Amino acid sequence: MRVISLNINGLRAGIRKGLYDWLDDQNADFVCLQEIKARPEQLEDHVPAGYRCFYEPGERKGHSGVAIFSRVEPDEVIHGFGSKEFDPEGRYIELRLGKLSIISLYAPSGSSSEARLEAKFRFMPEFSKHLATLAGSGRDIVISGDWNVAHKEIDIKNATANRKRPGFLPEERAWLDEVFGPLGFVDVFRELNKDPDNYTWWSNRHPTTRDRNVGWRIDYQAATPALASTVRQVSVATEPRFSDHAPLVFDYGYPQ
Numbered sequence: 001m002r003v004i005s006l007n008i009n010g011l012r013a014g015i016r017k018g019l020y021d022w023l024d025d026q027n028a029d030f031v032c033l034q035e036i037k038a039r040p041e042q043l044e045d046h047v048p049a050g051y052r053c054f055y056e057p058g059e060r061k062g063h064s065g066v067a068i069f070s071r072v073e074p075d076e077v078i079h080g081f082g083s084k085e086f087d088p089e090g091r092y093i094e095l096r097l098g099k100l101s102i103i104s105l106y107a108p109s110g111s112s113s114e115a116r117l118e119a120k121f122r123f124m125p126e127f128s129k130h131l132a133t134l135a136g137s138g139r140d141i142v143i144s145g146d147w148n149v150a151h152k153e154i155d156i157k158n159a160t161a162n163r164k165r166p167g168f169l170p171e172e173r174a175w176l177d178e179v180f181g182p183l184g185f186v187d188v189f190r191e192l193n194k195d196p197d198n199y200t201w202w203s204n205r206h207p208t209t210r211d212r213n214v215g216w217r218i219d220y221q222a223a224t225p226a227l228a229s230t231v232r233q234v235s236v237a238t239e240p241r242f243s244d245h246a247p248l249v250f251d252y253g254y255p256q
Contacts, residue, residue, distance in 0.1 A: 001029050001030075001251070001252045001253075001254040002026070002027060002028040002029050002030075002249065002250070002251050002252075003028065003029065003030045003031075003032065003102065003142055003144055003221060003250050003252065004023075004026060004028045004030070004031045004032065004144075004247050004248065004249050004250075005031075005032040005033075005034075005104070005144035005145055005219060005221060005247065005248045005250075006031075006032075006033055006034070006219075006242065006243070006245060006246075006247040006248070007033075007034040007035050007106070007145075007146040007201070007219060007243060007244075007245035008033050008034065008035060008036060008242060008243050008245075009035050009037070009243035009244055009245065010035065010036070010037045010038070010243070011033060011036040011037065011038050011043065011046075011067070012037075012038055012042065012043070012046065013243075014242045014243060015046050017240070017241075017242050018240060018242075019242050020046075020048045020049070022240060022242075023048050023069075024048075024049065026249065028069075028071075028249075029070070029071050029072075030068060030069065030070050030071070030095070030102045030144075031048075031051070031068065031069040032066070032067075032068050032102065032103070032104035032144035032145060033066060033067040033068070033069075033104060034065075034066050034104060034105070034106035034145050034146045035064060035065065035066075035106060035146070035243075036055065036057065036065040036066065036067050037062050037063060037064070037065055038057065038065065039055075039057045039061070039065075040053075040055045040057065043055070048069055050071060051069035051070060051071060052069070052070050052071075052072075052073055052074075053067060053068075053069050054067060054068050054069075054070065054074075054077050054093060054095060055067045055093070056079050056080065056090050056091075056092065056093035056104075057090045058088065058089045058090030058091075059088045059089070059090070060089070063089075063090075064089045064090040064091060064106060065090040065106075066090055066091060066092065066093050066104040066105070066106050066145070067093065067104060068093055068095050068102060068104050070095055070097075070102070072097060074095040074096055074097050075096050075097055075098065076095075076096040077093070077094070077095055077096075078093070078094040078095075078096065079092075079093055080092050080093075081094075081127065081130045082130065083123075083126055083127075083130075085119070085122065085123075085126075086108070086123055086126070086127075089108075090106070091105065091106045091107065091108075092104070092105055092106075096139075099138075099139055099140050100139070100140050100141075100142075100227075100254070101134070101139050101140070101141045101142070102142055102144070103141065103142065103143040103144065103145070104144055104145050105143050105144070105145030105146070105147065106145055106146050107120070107123060107127070107145070107146060107147045107148045107149070108120040108123050108148065109148045109166065109167070110148065110166040110167070110172075111165070111166040111167060117166050120148070120166070120172075121171065124171075124172070124175045128175070128178060128179070128183060131143075131179060131183045131185065132183060134224075135183055135184040135185065135224065139224070140223075140224055140226060140227040140254070141185075141223060141224045141227065142188075142221055142222070142223045142227060142252075143185070143220075143221070143222045143223070144220075144221045144248070145219065145220070146201075146218060146219050146245065147176070147218060147219065147220050147222075148167055148218050149167055149168070149172040149173065149175065149176055149218060150162075150167055150168050150173075150216045150217055150218055151173055151176040151177075151180070151187070151217070152173070154194075154196050155199075155216065155217035155218075156168055156199075156215075156216045156217070157197075157199070157213070157214045157215055157216070158214070167216065167218060168216075179222060180222070184224065184225065185222040185223065185224065186222065186223050186224070186225055186228035187220055187222060188220075188221045188222070188223050188228050188231050188234060188250060189217075189220065189221065189234045189248070189250075191228060191231055191234075192231060192233070192234045193234055197213060198217060198236055199213065199215025199216055199217050199236070199246075200215070200216070200217050200218060200219035200236055200245055200246050200248065201215055201216050201217075201218050201219065201244060201245045201246075202214065202215040202216075202244060203244070204244050210241070210244075219245060219246075219248055220248075221234075221248055221250050227252065227254060230252045230253040230254050231250060231251070231252050231253075232251045232252065232253050233249075233250070233251040234248070234249075234250050234251075235248075235249045235250075236248060236249075237249055
């Protein structure tokens with residue numbers, strides 16, 4: 001089972017850059033996208049071959065929104081995680097197929113203003129409650145997406161210089177300690193790859209950061225332990241470039 005995750009930073013722009021041509025060669029079972037920045041009616045004429053497409057757009061036009069492309073028809077589609085504050089922003093969609101749940105998540109960034117950082121601090125405990133419910137459900141779960149936090153020093157190029165920046169604050173890192181600890185989820189990438197300099201996002205503010213690999217690892221596939229134990233291969237597809245993030249391509253030995 002191949003699961004791809006990508007913050008596309010505008011799906012229509014990504015399509016113009018060749019995203020669907022690239023997907024044709026990937027043979028993914030599920031593609032989880034974040035920041036699609038489009039509504040379903042704007043995408044009716046832009047459907048990737050072989051997939052059923054499920055969208056959760058944000059209410060604010062041109063912002064946020066998540067999607068999942070699936071090779072098979074799910075038993076159930078869940079829009080949002082039950083949050084009055086964050087569901088209208090288009091941050092969560094879940095497909096259920098038997099015992100399996102595939103989730104696309106776009107967590108708040110918190111970097112644009114103090115108000116958005118405060119919103120992120122509200123999101124974290126609220127989403128933790130949902131994660132606890134998921135963990136106790138007995139389902140096999142993969143949460144793919146942009147979590148907007150670099151967890152450890154190995155996950156960021158310049159840890160010392162960024163300690164006071166949103167995305168690497170102690171409170172945010174402690175939240176991922178909880179996710180990948182007491183809440184019972186596994187950082188699947190680190191199951192197979194413990195090397196430094198593996199990043200998934202590079203700032204566009206400085207045009208050479210990506211070429212110099214001055215990045216952050218803020219995109220994750222978090223899975224329940226039994227499913228995570230089946231992982232066979234993990235990679236970050238740094239080329240071609242569809243957005244300021246790179247796709248995660250993970251292969252699981254999960255029965256389909």
